[in-house]
Amino acid sequence: MATVSRQKSDLLEQFNETRIRTLNLVQTLEKDDFVVQTASFTSPPKWHLGHVSWLFEIVMSKTSQNYEFYSEEFNEYLNSYYHQFGKPYDKDKRGLATRPTVDQVFEYFHIITNNVSNILQNEVLDAKTQQL
Secondary structure (H helix, E strand, O other): OOOHHHHHHHHHHHHHHHHHHHHHHHOOOOHHHHHOOOOOOOOOHHHHHHHHHHHHHHHHHHHOOOOOOOOHHHHHHHOOOOHHHOOOOOHHHHHHOOOOOHHHHHHHHHHHHHHHHHHHHHOOOOHHHHHO
């Protein structure tokens, strides 16, 4: 059976690989490409990049009693259908939003990456939290 330290190390490695893979998926896009929504049933890359970070915020809010979300604006924009976290943003209008900006979404991505990394490295994680 793996030690707690090894489990945390594995989680951190998997998390970092996921974040790197996410950035690799969008590395060939120009900045303007991130805001385009080609159809009402799709979402712009900017939204997807933020949404995957927002989902990690959801996990952190469930595991840390004192967790405060990064921004109410991000919370509103990136919520897809989770009514318990507020009114979801209309999917067909995500490409119309000029805020948060692409730069702000990338900054958010990196802040959430650092926050999750710090939790994985420094906090005691019970079995339930590790499964999240």
